[in-house]
Amino acid sequence: MRFRDGMWLVAEGVRAEYAEEVYSFTKNEDGKGLSLLCPTRQIRSRGDVLNLSTLSVDIEAVFDGVLSVETTHWQGARRLGPNFELFPGGKPETSNASITSNEKATTISSGSISASISSKAHSFDIRFHATDGSKELTSLLSRSVGLAYTPGPSNPLQTGDMRNMQHYIFTQTTLSVGESVHGLGERFGAFNKVGQTVTLWNADGGTSSDQAYKNIPFWISSRGYGVFIDTPERVELEIGSERSCRVQTSIEGQRLKWYIIYGPSPKEILNKYTILTGKPGKVPSWSYGLWLSTSFTTNYDEATVNSFLEGMQARDIPVEVFHYDCFWMKAFHWCDFVFDAEKFPDPKAQIARLKSAGLVKKVCVWINPYLGQASSVFKYAAEQGYLVKRKNGDIFQWDLWQTGMGLVDFTNPDAVKWYVSCLEGLFDTGVDAIKTDFGERIPTLDVEWFDKSVDPKRMHNYYAFIYNKVVYEALQARYGKDEAVLFARAATAGTQRFPLQWGGDCESTPEAMAESVRGGLSLGLGGFSFWSVDIGGFEGSPPPWIYKRWVAFGLLCSHSRLHGSNSFRVPWTVDNDDKTDQGCSAVLAKWTTLKARLMPYIYAQAQESIKLGIPLSLRAMCLEFPEDPTSWFLDRQFMFGDSLLVAPIFEESGTVEFYLPKGKWTNFFTKEVKAGPGWFTEEHKFDTLPLYVRENTVLVLGKQGETRTVYDYTEDVEVCTYQVGELATTTLVDSTGKEVAKLEVGSKADKKSLDALKGKWNVVQVS
Structure with missing residues (x-):
């Protein structure tokens, strides 16, 4: 969000106030933090302290190489949840924290990183740098920390009623000459984000726009530092786009907290970031093999599934995992966890036969956290209070995606237990992995959650975390800690703990394949070790050449799945069963075999990737x-x-x-x-x-x-x-x-x- 009209004017309808000086500071009792009192005008007489706003800037040593910075306007604002689960593996000791002062600055250090606050009178100047003085990272300078109202009040009395007024907190860190910015989730535009406006708000927008399924409030700078914005709510970033020499971060609210992480190498930055938000989970070796899907809206039944797997076997293309997409359930019944009896009269027996015949090792099914009202499951969940409600007590429903669909309320512990029991029924049928689709279009208006302490706006992005966590931990409980595998679409910070993720709905074009590469590269810079893509593209029917180019790319991702929308992705349907050595079947067989041969290397590299919190593939x-x-x-x-x-x-x-x-x-x-x-x-x-x-x-x-x-x-x-x-x-x-x-x-x-x-x-x- 932009608060200014160029360098000299404030944007129309906006009132912006900036921290103009560091008036005073206090040390935390533990000696690991500073609280700066920053008025929004310079204080040159006693009368200047009246009728103005102040901002508190709290800087704390978190652990070696990491400082937190929290800016607050009104301290009395409620601290509603949910919050990111930080330090899930335990918090390191902050053994190298110190605060020192001289005539030029007061410096707070956390191991290898320091922040120096200028002692110059009537100035606001905070420099982040390597403690040993070898490198300056970024700064908070004049007009870089502030608050804004829209519509802008003409006098302070108007802020007595904030119901129709938005309040924002923003910070602007400096961009150095030649500095580039990367990450922020699975973004499909230019890899370097300088010059872009980025909104961190999960959306089902495909791979060809500025929307993203996986918005991660973390970015890495080419200067050797990273910034993690510690909030699951909507975050607006102007990355060299409002001021070309600054990265502006803004949220609607009274507080904005972020962590600055010094590497200096990008691998070290990711290692420290994933200490904060969690290391990627381990996935079993079988999951690296080829996954074959029915595709989305195709017409399939037990005979179709058998023909696919028998056809792949006849062409020497081993399938490790077979995936049943949406229509394993009846139309209008998504997601009731019940196989369509007309298409699959005995799914448990069928799955057992597929495995015993050696056609496939594992089976995956598609689910989502929505319940269409045509199914009896909707009625049961509604009666039990397991669905999100409107403020008047009605079940929150709309006809977007599924008719009259409701949304499972994972803030209700009983709803979680029930949902897990539904998953356990699938496991009893022989299902080994789950595709957790959707979870992005989470409403924020006229919504009431079971847990009244959560803010609906913060739940929007966070829902992806709690949804995937519930399913992942259910798989772990059934199959073992290191045997759980998801195929997830939505994510936020910390969701790397529940692998794996795939890139969403791309078109069957070379441009979409390039979009997918950019998306995978950017997501990997958010601590995600494992990633996949719809080989061949999701939307449309790929011509043979695109399918084969995508096969080569897809088999060199950490995980590899053939999936489409309204057309099958078994190779012989793409090129009329071309039997030459450059036909789709032969090409797929060659790349699948190559990945199998590479497994000693791949699986060893995977363990190191998990340890460091870095991507296995695609690695930037x-x-x-x-x-x-x-x-x-x-x-x-x-x-x-x-x-x-x-x-x-x-x-x-x-x-x-x-x-x-x-x-x-x-x-x-x-x-x-x-x-x-x-x-x-x-x-x-x-x-x-x-x-x-x-x-x-x-x-x-x-x-x-x-x-x-x-x-x-x-x-x-x-x-x-x-x-x-x-x-x-x-x-x-x-x-x-x-x-x-x-x-x-x-x-x-x-x-x-x-x-x-x-x-x-x-x-x-x-x-």
Whole structure:
């Protein structure tokens, strides 16, 4: 939201007041915080303290490398929930906090980061910097902290009635020359957000607009710091767009709190951010295999499902997970958790037959948190008080999506227990994973929740967290802590704890594939390790060339699912069963097999990604190469783990342009070595793309012809070395993710480390 009209004028209908000086400050009793009293005009006489507003700016040392900054106008405003669950893994000790003063400034330090408040009279000047003085990060300067009214009152008496007046708090942190900003959730526009206006408000808007399903109030700067905005409500950001040299953050309310996190590397920033909001959950090795969906509005039954899986098996394309989308239930009955008896007369037996026949290992079904009134489940939930209500006591209903649908009220503990019991019925049927769709269009007006302490506006984004948490923990309770898998669409800060997420409704176009890449890159910078996409695009029917290009991209995401809207995504329906080596079936089989061979590398990298709170794939190039300025602008390629570079192809011709950072890179397919930094252009058929291995890499592969996702990652493997120097290492894990050994290769390697390998393994020097 913009409060000014250019640099000199206030926006029409707005009254804005700014912290003009730090009049005084007090130290917290524990010595880890400062409270600054900041009047909205300079105090030069005793009369100046009357008839004006003040802002409190509280700065606190949180833990090493992290400071919190909270700005408040009226302290008496209620603190309504919900709030983000911070430090779910425990809060680190704040052992290196200190407050020091000299004639120039008062400085509060939290380990490696400090904030210095200028001692100059009648000034407002707060500088955030590395404690050792090596780097200045950002600042709060003149007209950078304030409050605003709209419509703007002409005198203070009018603020006695705030019912028809909005009140905002805002801060503006400085942007340095050349600084770029990244993250803020799954955003589909330009990767660098400078110049953009961003609203953090979950919406079902597809992948081709400024709306997003996953709005994460956290961003990373190329200068080595990140900012986490600690509120689930609507946040408006002007990122170099109101003032080109500042990032403005504003909320409607009386308080705005954010944390500034010093890395200095982006990996360290994400590690600290995910200490705050939670580390990603672990997902089982079977989930990395190919998922096949029925698609959305297609007509399917038990025979259709069988034909899909038998067809995939006949074409040597292993399916790890089969997904039943919406119409496993009757029309108008979503979501009543009951298989359509006409289409699936005995779902439990059918699922058991699919698994026993080896056609699929696991089964997933689609759900959402809405109840259409045509189902008896709606009546029951309404009678029990399990649905969100209007303020007059009616059930909140509308006809958007499902006729007369109600919304499950997850603030009601009894509603949660009931919802979990419905899920347990699915687990009894043989369902292993859940696609938690929707959860974005959560009403905020004329709404009353069971928990009266929550603010409906704060519940809008937060609903995604509580909805996914309920389902994820139900899966954990049934199958084990590390065996739970979601396929979730909506998210907010902390939802990375409940993997995995997918990119939502994209079109079947190359432009939409590029949008999806940008969305996955941005979400990964919010602590999400695992991400997927609708291979082939969701909307429309992809022509064969787009389907095959998307298959190559999709099988190099952490998770891979074939899914569409009104057309099937089994390969033979896309190209009339082209049986050549460049046909859809052959291409899908090749990429599925490649991912299976890569599993020793993928699963080891996954464990490290969870530990650090970084993406497995898509991993933005700047996470691995932060010192390379180009890496902060690359949004058509990514890293898969720390050693594989992937450049999807968006042209039917197979022409692709990509960038290699400094070092030697080996083409995985041709073994050709190229030296970076530099841009390169290649042409590819459908069974290859630019897949480059970083120098000094030890890449452990499954045996030739391996098609399974779950196998012994230490047996019959191929240990490939790429431009290895005196010593290169890699971690070997088993199929549960447990570390087995650290393999060493090179002239200074401990050869005994290879003793962890079993069977007919070999070491191959590739380049």
